[in-house]
Amino acid sequence: MRDTLAEYTTPAGAAGDILKAAAISQAASLKVNSPVAKLKKLHRHLRTAAQNIQSQNFREAGALALKALDIDEKNPLANHIAAIAMDRMGNYELALKLYLRAVEFDPTNPEIFENLGLLAWRIAKMEQAERFFRLQMQLEPGSINASNNLGCVLRDQGRYNEAIEILRSAIYSHPEAAILWSALGATMMEQSLTDEALQFHQEAERLAPNSSRIQHNLGYTYTVRGEPDKALEHFDRAKDINDLPADEAAVSLYARALALVALGRLEEGWDAYKVMHTPAYRKGTRYFMDIPEWTDGQSLEGRKLLLMGEQGLGDEVLFMSMANDIKQKLVGPDGRVGISCEPRLVKLFERSFPDFEIMPHATKGMHGGTLRVPKPRDGTLDYDCWMRMSTPLRLLRNNVEDFHQPETGFLKADPERVAHWRAVLDDFGPGVKAGLLWKSRIMTANRHKNFAAFDLWKPALQTPGVVWINLQYGSSAEELEIAREKFGVDIKTLPGIDLMNDLDEIAALGQALDMMVGPSNASLNLAAGAGGEIWMVAPEKGWTLLGQDKYLWYPNTRLFTSPGMGNWQIAISKLAKALADRAAERKAA
Incomplete structure (x- = not known):
């Protein structure tokens, strides 16, 4: 069974894929005919664990790798395989410990440092990520992946001049490496130097014309330049090429949705915006409750509907500009609407929407994503279904004419x-x-x-x-x-x-x-x-x-x-x- 793990995210611009690690191939090809029973059992667990990673059955892989560690806790390959499995399961704390143990017993393996750096980057431990990528570069001079990743981590810390120096030096040695040109373009773009960014991204495109990531980066740069029409062309190409990991593809499709909306193509844009609500969009909000989520085509007339806050506080306010229309046009006089919002908004929303049940939500960060639950006063949720606050956009705001508000506003100040x-x-x-x-x-x-x-x-x-x-x-x-x-x-x-x-x-x-x-x-x-x-x-x-x-x-x-x-x-x-x-x-x- 293939695992879908909401917590796993690929850092922007990252080079390297832990699922293609040489350690996995090495473990998957281990011989299990050793005359030493302990070694035979160790190899069997590791081989089967690696094969499960290749099948993306990470939980089983993790369980088997941990069994291998029970046999030999100092085995570097067992620690590395277990770390990869835990990494993909979203158990980042244990993965980090296991990678570090793998390094302890195999300190000259650059691949372990690469995977350590990618994990630290993913969980926003930038100083650690920088250190691991620098160690990788010492062990593997001239590594394109290490240079790219170090440059990107420096960029994400706002250390642009250092990032440019690393990337330019790598490009001198590897002028054919499109990923380095693209990373340099992204570094320029983050400084709003969009002319320079375009030059570097276009060189990356020349070298790798069929790369979704490079097309996405071009689209993002045109977005920053305020040219959503050109941005959409590149997001469409990225979508057609379709060679990104699922989480990166979701980010690109979300950017495409916003480009459509920016062009006024609202119906298409809101429909595409749904990608933000899929498991592949790892940075999205996840919800936990005992009532079903509303599905497309399901009638809401006369139903009890709970609206769940998503994204930030400003977004909740923006989306609740539709609250009265939701009650009047979707649920109707015989239905009921509840709003689960940021706790600081409860008092204001209660005054503004007196016919709605208002409750706070509780939110917890989880490995780059967010888990959110409603907190009704009496502890029970008496609703037929729930939907995210942005979902009614595609039901109520598909044309410019659909936007209307009284000049007095929809929120009632004291x-x-x-x-x-x-x-x-x-x-x-x-x-x-x-x-x-x-x-x-x-x-x-x-x-x-x-x-x-x-x-x-x-x-x-x-x-x-x-x-x-x-x-x-x-x-x-x-x-x-x-x-x-x-x-x-x-x-x-x-x-x-x-x-x-x-x-x-x-x-x-x-x-x-x-x-x-x-x-x-x-x-x-x-x-x-x-x-x-x-x-x-x-x-x-x-x-x-x-x-x-x-x-x-x-x-x-x-x-x-x-x-x-x-x-x-x-x-x-x-x-x-x-x-x-x-x-x-x-x-x-």
């Missing part, structure tokens, strides 16, 4: 808190009161390109007549100091509010402020959902724009766009002019 914050804001004196956000809480190396660097905000922040209010959750002290010392701008801090957790207050501020300014993060979505005026800085071809020049999800949103993700100064220049116009209007009023 009117007393709105009044409170208006009074606080009045104490800051005259001027346009603008809430400011500029980043997400999670700012890994590969997410920085999605947000304008704080220095670029200077012309907007220096607009006379605008009073800036800090709404940035997470760490913001460094940027506030930059604003004071370098820009001459005092961004105000509000008293008595936890910007990360007091989401009901954020919704109230959305209505109390004249506007909220920033990229599309969780707080901006909350304020928009509550009917606040939003000035959003965004790439002009981002998927949430749905191929339009306005933001259909929230009617009170004004867009300030730039082509792609590397030209934020264009969007902020537009923003600065609009702020000056608004401040002048306020002064003249």
Whole structure:
């Protein structure tokens, strides 16, 4: 039986496949005719374990490899085979211990270091991954895999110059290695150097025209450049070539779905988006409950439906813009809807959707993925079926005309808190009161390109007549100091509010402020959902724009766009002019 293991993910750009390890072939061909009974039994267990790995029956392989270790715990091949099985089962802690034991008893085997590096990379232990790949390079000078993987790990740590040095040196020795050119292109792309990235990816394509990974990388680069039409061409080629492992293929198909949505091809895009809900998409959210998931074509009329939150908090708000339509158009007056959401949203959702049962969900990270369960107050789930919050997109939002919201919003802020914050804001004196956000809480190396660097905000922040209010959750002290010392701008801090957790207050501020300014993060979505005026800085071809020049999800949103993700100064220049116009209007009023 073939195992489907949701936890296993291939790091982006990784070279090497543990299922093609020489250790597996070596173990699978072991002779079992030794006159020594102990050795004969050891070889039998190892050979059968390796054959089970080749059949992708990893649980049986792991059990047999552990039996082999019971016979000889110091056998390096037995430790290596057991580690590979545990690795593919998602038991990463045990796999790591077994790989390290294999190294202890076979310290000159570069393949073990490669597999160790791939595992450490997969579970985001970047410093360990770097160390293992450097050791592999010492044992195997000139290794294409080691050079590629080390360069990619350095890239994922934001150490771009070091990554480029490693990759360029490897390319000088192996100019025919397409994977190295592609890795160099990906490193350039993560710095938003998309012209250079395209040159390197195109050279990789010349060398390996029938590689899904290279076609995907080209598609991703065109996505970052704000050219979803060209991106889709390459994602389609990647799909047609179809030579990626299942988990990488799912990532590429998901990127293709977003390209379709970005082009306004909503029905196709939402249908393709379903790949995110398959076991192959390893980074997706997994759910555990005793009620069945809704399936396509199943009627929801009169049924009891539970909507499960997925992805991040901002996504839950965005998708719940459909909540009232779900009740009216899918379930109907005789049905019932429950919402299992991020715990911090419960209070706001209870006020906003009084006819719905609102409950928190509990979430636990598991080996790069997420496990989520609903937490009803009485401990029981009285529902006929459940669906992910994004699923109704393909039932209710297949055309531009399907998007509609009242300007007052679909989230109901507490009117007393709105009044409170208006009074606080009045104490800051005259001027346009603008809430400011500029980043997400999670700012890994590969997410920085999605947000304008704080220095670029200077012309907007220096607009006379605008009073800036800090709404940035997470760490913001460094940027506030930059604003004071370098820009001459005092961004105000509000008293008595936890910007990360007091989401009901954020919704109230959305209505109390004249506007909220920033990229599309969780707080901006909350304020928009509550009917606040939003000035959003965004790439002009981002998927949430749905191929339009306005933001259909929230009617009170004004867009300030730039082509792609590397030209934020264009969007902020537009923003600065609009702020000056608004401040002048306020002064003249």
